[in-house]
Amino acid sequence: MTTSPLSYSSYRTYLECPLRWKYLYIDRLPETPHGYFTFGRVVHSVLEELLRPLVVPAARRAGESDSQRTLDEWESRTRGSSEAPWMSCDEMLALYERSWSGEGYTSPDEEARYRALGSDLLRRYYERLVTERPHPIAVEEHLEARWDGIPIHGYIDRIDRGPGGGLEILDYKTSRELSAADAKDSDQLSIYQVLVESNYSEPVEGLTLYHLRSLTPLRVPPRRRASLSGLYDRMGTVSDGIRAEAYDPTPGRQCARCDFRSICPEFRTVPVSDESRLRELVDRFERLRGEEERLGTELRDTAEALHHAAEELGIHRLPGSSTVAVRRREETWQYALDELRPELEERGLAARVPTGRPEEVRRFVRDSSVDPELRRKVAGTGARRVRWYWDLERPERAR
Numbered sequence: 341m342t343t344s345p346l347s348y349s350s351y352r353t354y355l356e357c358p359l360r361w362k363y364l365y366i367d368r369l370p371e372t373p374h375g376y377f378t379f380g381r382v383v384h385s386v387l388e389e390l391l392r393p394l395v396v397p398a399a400r401r402a403g404e405s406d407s408q409r410t411l412d413e414w415e416s417r418t419r420g421s422s423e424a425p426w427m428s429c430d431e432m433l434a435l436y437e438r439s440w441s442g443e444g445y446t447s448p449d450e451e452a453r454y455r456a457l458g459s460d461l462l463r464r465y466y467e468r469l470v471t472e473r474p475h476p477i478a479v480e481e482h483l484e485a486r487w488d489g490i491p492i493h494g495y496i497d498r499i500d501r502g503p504g505g506g507l508e509i510l511d512y513k514t515s516r517e518l519s520a521a522d523a524k525d526s527d528q529l530s531i532y533q534v535l536v537e538s539n540y541s542e543p544v545e546g547l548t549l550y551h552l553r554s555l556t557p558l559r560v561p562p563r564r565r566a567s568l569s570g571l572y573d574r575m576g577t578v579s580d581g582i583r584a585e586a587y588d589p590t591p592g593r594q595c596a597r598c599d600f601r602s603i604c605p606e607f608r609t610v611p612v613s614d615e616s617r618l619r620e621l622v623d624r625f626e627r628l629r630g631e632e633e634r635l636g637t638e639l640r641d642t643a644e645a646l647h648h649a650a651e652e653l654g655i656h657r658l659p660g661s662s663t664v665a666v667r668r669r670e671e672t673w674q675y676a677l678d679e680l681r682p683e684l685e686e687r688g689l690a691a692r693v694p695t696g697r698p699e700e701v702r703r704f705v706r707d708s709s710v711d712p713e714l715r716r717k718v719a720g721t722g723a724r725r726v727r728w729y730w731d732l733e734r735p736e737r738a739r
């Protein structure tokens with residue numbers, strides 16, 4: 341199966357539960373609308389319309405790789421942008437009212453509260469914009485890229501030209517709470533950085549989650565490439581899982597807000613026609629599991645009693661009615677090389693005993709080219725573990 345590009349939300353959904361991902365992205369099952377999502381969508385669309393007149397797009401540099409854009413011409417194109425016409429606050433609020441959707445709210449009261457909240461935060465945001473006018477080069481831009489073989493895409497709320505001449509990525513959040521740690525740990529911002537760096541020739545100089553309710557920009561420096569390796573591995577795991585069509589349910593806290601509980605095998609109830617047959621099977625399984633545990637305990641106790649008798653009498657072969665119980669010994673060695681590691685590293689010998697397994701250590705200890713003192717030290721870290729167990733032999737094999 342070829343995989344479509346991964347977005348941040350698709351990646352996050354698969355990580356939470358692959359089956360939920362399948363219901364959403366393969367089966368395309370609709371979700372119950374929720375008011376807070378509708379609210380976020382409406383506010384985002386108004387901000388997009390508000391800021392679009394301020395956008396001065398970067399030019400694509402001729403002769404450069406197709407996937408790269410440049411801001412070289414930005415300076416000249418932004419000259420005069422402070423005069424760029426944009427809507428008044430009243431026009432923006434009128435647009436907000438026209439864009440409003442009551443989808444997903446649980447009551448008229450809840451809808452009214454969200455509606456007033458949106459109007460208030462947009463008005464305050466507008467006042468802030470008048471004094472801190474942004475310099476966007478793109479709003480709601482859809483970008484695609486291949487991140488070392490993994491196709492990714494995303495819609496980025498805003499890309500600004502930063503004070504240092506590079507790019508600033510900004511994502512609006514309408515959530516109640518947002519902290520600096522959210523920006524620092526945001527996989528979404530990391531993915532956006534990869535997308536922007538793959539599509540523009542200018543470096544990214546900042547990443548911001550913008551908390552609209554408090555008008556607080558939570559800005560962090562761009563991620564260093566090395567720090568993205570964990571995210572890249574997780575994206576690879578998700579991409580491989582989707583390609584392998586691995587859609588096992590992973591129940592967890594996310595199930596409480598999952599719309600697919602009625603069809604999910606983790607939550608579906610047994611049809612009445614199968615109830616008694618399945619109840620019988622489960623009861624039998626429970627009984628057999630109990631017997632298995634009881635037999636396991638009895639088996640261990642009996643073996644223990646045989647060990648006592650064998651020790652007491654000094655006999656390793658104990659005849660029964662039809663078989664002979666034969667006492668066997670198994671010896672294993674374990675070497676704790678941790679304390680010696682620095683010395684082994686210093687002498688360039690650590691790679692000779694990388695895991696500390698007995699066969700490695702034995703080879704090392706027998707090697708006459710190694711300092712005998714060090715060999716003695718390595719051998720001295722060993723601890724022997726002896727385990728006794730019983731075999732049953734048929735009398736014809738017994739002596």
Ligand code: SF4
Binds near residue numbers: 360592595598600605
């Ligand atoms: S109910 Fe839970 S386990 Fe089932 S699909 Fe939804 S998130 Fe996954």
